Amino acid sequence: MNCKDILEKLSEYIDGELDPRLCQDLERHMEDCCPCLIFVNTLKTTLTLFKYAANEPMPKEVHLRLHDYLKKECQGL
Amino acid sequence: MAETPDQFLIEKIKAGDFGFFEALVNRYEGKVYRLALRMLRNQGDAEDALQETFLQVHRGLKDYEGRASFSTWLFRVATNVCLMKIRHRGTEPTILLPLENYLPRHEGGEHPPIKDWTERPEEALLSKESREKMLEALEKLPVDYRAVFILRDMEGLSNAEAGEALGISVAAVKSRLHRARLTLRGILSDYFEIKEPQRAPG
Numbered sequence: 668m669n670c671k672d673i674l675e676k677l678s679e680y681i682d683g684e685l686d687p688r689l690c691q692d693l694e695r696h697m698e699d700c701c702p703c704l705i706f707v708n709t710l711k712t713t714l715t716l717f718k719y720a721a722n723e724p725m726p727k728e729v730h731l732r733l734h735d736y737l738k739k740e741c742q743g744l
Numbered sequence: 745m746a747e748t749p750d751q752f753l754i755e756k757i758k759a760g761d762f763g764f765f766e767a768l769v770n771r772y773e774g775k776v777y778r779l780a781l782r783m784l785r786n787q788g789d790a791e792d793a794l795q796e797t798f799l800q801v802h803r804g805l806k807d808y809e810g811r812a813s814f815s816t817w818l819f820r821v822a823t824n825v826c827l828m829k830i831r832h833r834g835t836e837p838t839i840l841l842p843l844e845n846y847l848p849r850h851e852g853g854e855h856p857p858i859k860d861w862t863e864r865p866e867e868a869l870l871s872k873e874s875r876e877k878m879l880e881a882l883e884k885l886p887v888d889y890r891a892v893f894i895l896r897d898m899e900g901l902s903n904a905e906a907g908e909a910l911g912i913s914v915a916a917v918k919s920r921l922h923r924a925r926l927t928l929r930g931i932l933s934d935y936f937e938i939k940e941p942q943r944a945p946g
């Protein structure tokens with residue numbers, strides 16, 4: 668497996684959907700190829716970081732306005 | 745105690761009980777708001793999308809037969825509401841920047857320099873500025889790629905659920921997701937590689 672091949676398979680690898688033998692090939696390549704290893708690490712970290720982006724809880728006023736709105740629109744109150 | 749299944753609430757709502765609709769809304773409003781905020785990046789628009797989504801849900805429930813799970817159907821409605829809002833803005837990039845701009849170029853078999861910024865402390869990676877950068881990066885993705893990334897990697901939907909929400913095949917989900925991920929990694933790397941780690945004072 669060369670570096671370009673790795674790139675194409677990365678999402679499947681990270682999602683645990685890659686054939687086990689290809690996984691092994693990929694991991695063996697990364698043992699010897701530091702830039703690819705860094706690339707994979709930065710990709711994994713990117714995904715982890717994005718899970719925290721815009722993660723603030725919904726403000727209470729938004730909740731209250733939503734329910735008021737729905738009461739009016741859905742029931743004609 | 746196990747949570748009342750969505751289907752139970754839905755039966756009651758179809759029978760005319762509005763209180764059960766409010767319970768259903770309570771169950772999912774946080775998720776829908778978060779999705780809208782991530783798609784639209786603007787609290788006012790997100791709130792509009794939130795209200796519009798549940799209004800459509802209430803109207804659509806009489807036709808909802810339970811073939812897809814309720815949450816999948818809800819995400820489909822919410823995603824479409826957000827996509828419509830984005831398309832009406834008319835300011836979105838429609839061309840995905842060439843992926844090659846964000847990939848290490850392997851010219852002549854040589855790797856270009858790549859920095860491992862993942863070793864930075866959490867406070868640096870999740871600082872207010874970094875979070876802003878992440879949202880800006882998301883906005884650089886064309887909306888179809890952005891939606892897939894948000895649904896899969898931020899909201900945690902499966903490939904099949906994301907496909908249902910967007911009306912595209914699983915293969916399309918996977919291919920867009922892959923491009924979106926690599927592009928976002930590239931944008932973030934540009935940012936983190938330039939930013940020097942903060943030195944402790946004193």
